[in-house]
Amino acid sequence: MEKLSEPSVEAGAEAQQRCFRVIANARAGTVLETGAENFVRRIEAAFADEGCRAEIELLPPRQLQERLRAAIGDKTVIPVIAGGDGTVNGALPVLLECPRPVGILPLGTVNVLGRDLGLLGTIEERIAAICQGEPVAMDLGSINGRPFHSISGMGFFSLMAREREHARRRFPFSRTIAFAFAATRSILFTRPIRIEMEIGGDQRQVEADAVLVTVNEFDGADWRRSRLDGGRLEVHILDTGGLLSRAKAALSMLTGSWRTSRNLVSLTAEAVTLTRRDKRRGHVTFDGEVERRAGSLEYRLLPAALQVIAARRAEI
Structure with missing residues (x-):
């Protein structure tokens, strides 16, 4: 290296x-x-x-x-x-x-x-x-030309990001209480979203509690990537299942068992386009930051786009 x-x-x-x-x-x-x-x-x-x-x-x-x-x-x-x-x-x-x-x-x-x-x-x-450290070249993603380094999404996960920020200010003394507060409000107030998705040349209509796009594959309770240069996006679709489904999703995120959830479908691609069928502006997360966006979201992979100093190889 x-x-x-x-x-x-x-x-x-x-x-x-x-x-x-x-x-x-x-x-x-x-x-x-x-x-x-x-x-x-x-x-x-x-x-x-x-x-x-x-x-x-x-x-x-x-x-x-x-x-x-x-x-x-x-x-x-x-x-x-x-x-x-x-x-x-x-x-x-x-x-x-x-x-x-x-x-x-x-x-x-x-x-x-x-x-x-x-x-x-x-x-x-x-x-x-x-x-x-030593330099590694890592992949990035982009949304309508705006880069992101790790995670973007809408629906349940977007609401979790917003509620987490509110909870951190309200409960600065305990991350556990802040997470529980954010998860509870997200479980109660998430509403299903209807998405038109184009991925790998295929088009499909999705009704989901959340859609999450990650740069390469995350796994485990601490959401870690084994590769920073895997050369693909991963799209996670959390099926609509009501309060119980969302509660299980929040718990599985905490315990690291989310990949085995029966309500979660994961797909890989170098590009994906998501369009809300209701055409309204919705909240979208960018590495924990939240914005309201309308229209189609065109996700693209930016392979080996950034050189960063790291204490690990791009692939482990």
Whole structure:
């Protein structure tokens, strides 16, 4: 595997000469919990412990893209985006402009992408993994041209994402209570959606509680991918089965048994188009972020679209 290049450093130079520029979301949960000044000191110290330098820019979300683009344009630094899955999602249009590997420092609650990159443990352990990591090329997906890195969907799963955000603010002291609250409201208030689906050249009409599209295959209780470069999208359709079906789906997501659910159908493709038959605007999730969208959703695979620094191979 190709080793991570060191920008503007002559061959044989020591690792401590590398400089990372960390563009961090000031509203990330970890930042708010730690406090801005303590967070910056902790990040600087963690990079220093690995023999690296770090320039930290702690910014509100609206300024992240501009400063990230500036970091990418500075070839003397290795750019790092720091935040949760939603922050990384918002940064993807800029990250795709970078011709060299970029770092991702997970600071969110779920950190789906961070886990898949092998960036686990404490902040210090994640930073050590970035400093010691190697570049991998990973697939992305797109929805009507907008990129996403892991998961998108509508229906039950979209409502779960919205309710989870509300629950996290209401119950910041317990993720278990927040999940239970979000799951209960989603089970009670989900309404079936009617979808026209075009996948693999076939067309079908679907009535479902949820449709979820993932970049490559997820599995298990912690929703992990064995491959980041599998070269396909996976489409999951949760059949309409009422409250009991949705309750079982929520429980199976928590226990990791969701793939064996009798109410779930999974298909693979490089492209899929979903169109709501009622033509109304509906909520759609993008890596945990939620928007209202109308019209057809054209999902496409972007193979090996992004080079990222990882603590694991693209295939394990």
